[in-house]
Amino acid sequence: MLNEETYNKLIALQLHGLAAAFKAYLDQTHGRDELAFEERFGIFVDREWTERQQRRLANRLKSAKLREPACMEDVNYRHPRGLDRSVMQRLATCGWVKGHEAVIITGATGLGKTWLACALAHQACREGYVATYTRVPRLLHSLGLARADGSYVRELARLAKADVLILDDWALAPMGEVERRDMLEVLEDRHGLRSTIVTSQVPVAKWHDAIGDPTIADAILDRLVHRAHRLEMTGPSLRKAPRKGGTDE
Numbered sequence: 001m002l003n004e005e006t007y008n009k010l011i012a013l014q015l016h017g018l019a020a021a022f023k024a025y026l027d028q029t030h031g032r033d034e035l036a037f038e039e040r041f042g043i044f045v046d047r048e049w050t051e052r053q054q055r056r057l058a059n060r061l062k063s064a065k066l067r068e069p070a071c072m073e074d075v076n077y078r079h080p081r082g083l084d085r086s087v088m089q090r091l092a093t094c095g096w097v098k099g100h101e102a103v104i105i106t107g108a109t110g111l112g113k114t115w116l117a118c119a120l121a122h123q124a125c126r127e128g129y130v131a132t133y134t135r136v137p138r139l140l141h142s143l144g145l146a147r148a149d150g151s152y153v154r155e156l157a158r159l160a161k162a163d164v165l166i167l168d169d170w171a172l173a174p175m176g177e178v179e180r181r182d183m184l185e186v187l188e189d190r191h192g193l194r195s196t197i198v199t200s201q202v203p204v205a206k207w208h209d210a211i212g213d214p215t216i217a218d219a220i221l222d223r224l225v226h227r228a229h230r231l232e233m234t235g236p237s238l239r240k241a242p243r244k245g246g247t248d249e
Helices: 002-012 016-027 037-064 085-092 113-126 136-149 152-161 177-190 204-211 214-224
Strands: 103-106 131-135 164-168 195-200 229-232
Touching: 016 037, 037 113, 037 131, 085 113, 085 229, 103 113, 113 131, 113 164, 113 195, 131 136, 136 152, 136 164, 136 177, 152 177, 177 195, 177 214, 204 214
Parallel strands: 103 195, 103 229, 131 164, 164 195
Antiparallel strands: none
């Protein structure tokens, strides 16, 4: 009875990992006394710590709304597309997130740019950072709606809080006056403070023309391209072969 009360109290306190470890201990038919109290208690605490970390990661990934279920361990290096394994391993340490740097991924459609961006963001979430995924056309549309309903400043603040912001499908179409000013606001809030991942089918050398206004284009590229890690992907499309599960192939 006392053990059941203790278990219920742990559940009520939301110590679910500790409760599970305690129940597993009670269900043991032998070996209960093989460990000292301190060792056993340490196992209980480790279980609680692990479950809390897993729940927090699950919450960060749910909030990030990543388009692809990607992770760095599944990056495909066999397909010839210009990925350097040593560069990817350095990015996987998330030093670029800590340093508030950008990652720019360019290349033709079908090379896995979005997948790779999501894998980098997933790794950042595993390291405790908050990520957000968005496609640039949809972002610009939502900012237009936010301006109309009075939530523009709040929406900018939400984007600014993300440790890692994925801007997918950059420069698919030329930007209008309002759109490029909106993008400058987004990047100004993040410059030197947060990290951004940009994917684009358009080479960086052509971004200036896609943005349009030379002055604003200079300002945007200054905040985005300088100190950015650039992954220029080449080769045949990955879509010619079916992917296996959540892997990058």
